[in-house]
Amino acid sequence: MVNYMDTxxxxxxxxxxxxxxxxxxxxxxxxxxxxxxxxxxxxxPRTLLSTSRKxxxxxxxxxxxxxxxxxxxxxxxxxxxxxxxxxxxFSSGRMSLxxxxxxxxxxxxxxxxxxxMFLSKLNSEIAEHADExxxxxxxxxxxxxxxxxxxWSEVAPQIFRRHSDCMFYDYSKVPGIxxxxxxxxxxxxxxxxxxxxxxxxxxxxxxxxxxxxxxxxNVSVVFSGGLPSQWLGVKVIDGDQHDARWLDPNPCVVxxxxxxxxxxDQTGFVVxxxxxxxxxxxx
Numbered sequence: 001m002v003n004y005m006d007t008x009x010x011x012x013x014x015x016x017x018x019x020x021x022x023x024x025x026x027x028x029x030x031x032x033x034x035x036x037x038x039x040x041x042x043x044x045p046r047t048l049l050s051t052s053r054k055x056x057x058x059x060x061x062x063x064x065x066x067x068x069x070x071x072x073x074x075x076x077x078x079x080x081x082x083x084x085x086x087x088x089x090f091s092s093g094r095m096s097l098x099x100x101x102x103x104x105x106x107x108x109x110x111x112x113x114x115x116x117m118f119l120s121k122l123n124s125e126i127a128e129h130a131d132e133x134x135x136x137x138x139x140x141x142x143x144x145x146x147x148x149x150x151x152w153s154e155v156a157p158q159i160f161r162r163h164s165d166c167m168f169y170d171y172s173k174v175p176g177i178x179x180x181x182x183x184x185x186x187x188x189x190x191x192x193x194x195x196x197x198x199x200x201x202x203x204x205x206x207x208x209x210x211x212x213x214x215x216x217x218n219v220s221v222v223f224s225g226g227l228p229s230q231w232l233g234v235k236v237i238d239g240d241q242h243d244a245r246w247l248d249p250n251p252c253v254v255x256x257x258x259x260x261x262x263x264x265d266q267t268g269f270v271v272x273x274x275x276x277x278x279x280x281x282x283x
Contacts, residue, residue: 015075015077016034016074016075016108016112017073017074017075017076017077017079018034018073018074019071019072019073019074019084019090020072020073020084020085020087020090021071021072021073021087021089021090021101021104022090023090023096023098023101023102024071024072024074024090024101024104024105025037025042025105026071026074026105026108037105037108037109038109038113039106039109039110039113039114042102042105042106042109043102043106044106044110045103045106045107045110045121046103047125048068048107048118048121048122048125049066049067049068049122049125049126049129049142050066050067050068050069051065051066051067052067052146053093054240054242054243055067055143055243057241057242057243058141058242058243058244059138060241060242061242061244061247062137062138062139063133063138063139063140063141063167063242063244064129064132064133064136064138064139064140064141065141065142065143065243065244066125066126066129066141066142066143067142067143067146068107068122068142068143068144068145068146068148069089069095069100069103069104069107069146069147069148070104070107070108070111070145070146070147070148070150071089071104071105071107071108071147071148072084072087072089072090072104072147072148073087073089073147074108074148075108075111075148075149075150076148076149076173077149077174078149078172078173078174078175078205079149079173079202080173080202080203080204080205080267080269081203081267081269082202082203082265082267082268082269082270083173083200083202083269085261085265085267085269086258086260086261086262086264086265086269086270087147087261088147088259088260088262089104089146089147090104090147091260091261091262093260095147095260096260104147108148119156119159122156122159123159123162123163126140126142126159126163126166127163129142129166130163130165130166134165139167140163140165140166140167141166141167141168141169141244142163142166142167142168143168143169143170143243144159144168144170145170145171145172149170149172149173149174149177151174151176151177152168152170152195153177153180153190153191153192153195157190157192160192160193160194160195161192163194164194166194167194167196167246168192168194168195168196169195169196169197169198169244169245169246170195170196170197170198171197171198171199171200171220171245172197172198172199172200173199173200173202173205175199175205175208175211175212177197178197178199178212178217179212179215179217181195181196181197181217182212182215182216182217196245196246197217198217198218198219198220198245198248198254199212199217199218199219199220200219200220201219201220201221201222201271202269203267203268203269206232209221209232210232213232213234213251213253216250216251218245218248218250218251218252218253218254219253219254220239220245220253220254220255220256221236221253221254221255221256221271222256222257222258222262222265222269222270222271223236223255223256223257223258223270223271223272223273224257224258224262224263224265224270224271224272225272225273226273227255227257227273228255228273230253231253231255231271231273232253234251234252234253235249235251235252235253236252236253236254236255237249237252237253237254237255238255239254239255239256240255240256240257258270
């Protein structure tokens, strides 16, 4: 049997990893090498931004959110085995469809091979989304890492300046990103004022999660069997009510219910709290 994580090595395209999506052209047993997955070969994406059932819940708190879904795990340098195997980016609802997988691959291919065109298209779609949101009296929001973990503050910091009237937010497992976000108020920090980060917990980074909570960064945890009232001594909130993470109290643990393949996780990525300490589940 192939050990998936042993195959997640960098190839000629710096930073691009193999995905756990069995339908993706970036999977470890794909007939194409990653450098061969080009826009001219597989096609160009129709759109970069989309919505989800969860982001649509944001209207209850006055926000309108669009999300960008790239190939799950392919641009996630700190992903754990459990995270890669259970990623909602390919295992839940419509995300599991072959058409959705092709769309994510096309976006990733454009990002890798034709970055200027990618950013131009992204800027246009963000601007269009912002206009539509304001017309409805809602705050425009964008989540760039729906199924990736790109450091957008470094890759394309101009996006945040150009769309200063939008709120951006992401979940990240990369400690450096979260720590830079924690230091955003320090003198000399270049962190965008309209970009919020929640640190994402997996089976390998509980100590990091404690560190993040200590420096003022909220953390998200996937739970199964209901949400506990506390985790690591910090209050747990129901993160499935909406996805507008920058509105969360601080400090807090954002509890997310296990969905898709995560319901069957055996790696420790999904936390199963003691039944006696749980609160009413959102499942």
